[in-house]
Amino acid sequence: MPKNNPTKSVCVFCGSRFGTNPAYKTAAKDLGAGLAVQNLRLVYGAGDVGLMGEVANGCQSAGGETFGVIPVHLMDMEVGKRDLSTFVITENMHERKKVMFMNADIIVTLPGGAGSLDEFFEVLTWAQLGLHKKPIYLLNIEGFWDPLVMLIEHQIASGFADKSLRALFQVVETTPELLSLIGEN
Secondary structure, three states: OOOOOOOOOEEOOOOOOOOOOOOHHHHHHHHHHHHHOOOOEEOOOOOOHHHHHHHHHHHHHHHOOEEEEEEHHOOOOOEEEOOEEEEEEEOOOHHHHHHHOOOOEEEEEEOOOHHHHHHHHHHHHHHHHOOOOOOOEEEHHHHHHHHHHHHHHHHHHHOOHHHHHHHHOOOOOOOOHHHHHHHOO
């Protein structure tokens, strides 16, 4: 059973939809539960829809601590989940990302849409600029992020990014593998 005071926090960026593959939903729920079991606090976008809701519900059902951050304009659309351990409402998306990032030790991106890409690239860019050294993981459920990794490798090969960019994030294929790596950090 999880302890009351987590030692580390994991920021999870993910979709506000479930996507077409049921494996995404399972991965989100398993990740949330696994964070709780490892006594890690979940930091996420505070929505109760899609993969966001699944990861939070998984964490809560396993007795974990949850820290959600949502901008006021998404309270209705993303169904702000008010039963979290900590629930923060921000004025805008930029503030949301900053609060999530500042309250996390590790960053994970699950499958998602444009918002998840924005979040991933912002923390990746900050790492590239030397603004942080937090571990960044892409949870590549059934190859979801393969096209993104290929794009980044194309950018490197085309001379628009240094090869060191690829070393700033790790691609992980399964939730158990991710939980194992997170446990080592």
